[in-house]
Amino acid sequence: MDITALDAIDVHTHVQISVHDTPGSGDDTFSAMADYFKAGAVRKFTVPMIAEYYRERNMAAIVFGVDSMHVSGKEQSPGNEEIAEQAALHSDVLIPFASVDPHRGAAGVRAARRLIEEYGVRGFKFHPTSQGFFPNDRMAYPLYEVIAGHGLTALFHTGQTGAGAGTPGGGGLRLKYSNPMHIDDVAVDFPDLQIILAHPSFPWQDEALSVAMHKPKVYIDLSGWSPKYFPPQLVQYANTLLKDKVLFGSDFPMITPERWLADFAKIAIRGEIRPKILKGNAARLFGLG
Template sequence: MSGQASPAMDVAALEAIDVHTHVQASVLDSPATAEGDESFAAMADYFKAGAVTRFTAPMIAEYYRRRRMAAVIFTVDTMHLSGREQIPSNEEVAEQAARHADVLIPFASIDPHRGAAGVAAARRLIEEHGVRGFKFHPTSQGFFPNDRLAYPLYEVIAEHGLTALFHTGQTGAGAGLPGGGGLRLKYSNPMHVDDVAADFPDLQIILAHPSFPWQDEALSVAMHKPKVYIDLSGWSPKYFPPLLVRYANTLLKEKVLFGSDFPMITPDRWLADFGKLEIKDEVRPKILKENAARLFGLAPH
């Protein structure tokens, strides 16, 4: 693994594990607000987040360290639709996570349209850089999760016993822009991920976000497929559909994960609203930390 040695993650000392945060600036550049970036500004407006700072990985590490939390960090590779290379690179995300291994868990992102080169990069990122999973955003990457062009990537992820995290449902990306920025919501129906779970039974999968307008589908897939989880990022808990809360409290209490979608939604805001939900006392620690620790194989220190 690249990067310098760092203290191991002390899971027992953590109050929560946020499985969904975005690194949006490189350590090589100066962090900036959304000013001057129409897409980023539109997303901040969608989340009613105000002026949002682009966080580097070390900034995220310090932010979560102060809160005694760990965070899964990633960028999103949207080369096929956007024509832009991701910033920061997957390698930088992994390197910085290694330097802050007490609080950061690195995921990579590879656009499935990269083909064989992407598959080779995925294997290298796992074996040489120690990434722990991969983030897919079907709407921003322009593909159906069950499209066979992505299957070689899933094979590598499953081979190494890692996790694939799929954006599902509506997205803040492109929201409010003419034509939604050309992004198509149809790609992010969680039923397309059901095919992936059936074809790769050993692949650990997270369906990201309350999956509006397909919440029932997401609950069904998570109920039916043993290795499919749901993260609760991207929405304030006060807007969670009642059925999602009911399942999180009962039938899916071992498979629901805390996620914020930082920096658009902060863990402080998310946890304040989560505290007002009628969640059983014995279920709260499962959602906030225990389910993620088990999923990622993080043994208590």
């Protein structure tokens, strides 16, 4: 990856269909999420499709799925191995993350180690609400030990989610799991673990800012919201005390980088801070030069 040739690094994109399937509009859950994001008709993207999309826009992207087997009863599709293998074919613009449901226990820990050592994944995505666990549950700690031991990154969904939004009972998903304050314990117990708090953390934005301020290896990504809706305190801290710890993320395909960047251009982020958020902070975090 030639970091100097890129305009931005999107640290939050979702792979939602396998290369072995036919891309389409998606199921009812996917459509409900698109409604939540007011995204209109949204396609599901394979890894090669994401690579082509971001290459055309002179950007790099982190790609992942979400393993929520415990709650959903369904295996992640496409699987971590496919995402990693396909991303390796497009390493000029893609960085693979994996996802392992902490409820998988010892088998999940073995899978995580194999994904790192054999497939070259660079981090792991956790979605506490979709996976049904508190991040500081000791059940997940063996997974964190593997991730931290390899010097990689754990990215946690925080705050409200589009998953299950608008469906009866929110699809059975519980928002309480995604309070970023639970991740403060993880940052204490794994001080070498690089952590990203994904999204403006409504309704716990102040908690997220506090954790990122207090713990040196905790970052915040700005995905999942149009920047025009960012809380004032998030903009304030991105401009000042957290200027080196805030990262561009879109939540593609629900929010496109074009939509995000167009709105980002209109908010009061200082000119010298914008390149840090769009590329510099992520490049440093992932050792991209």
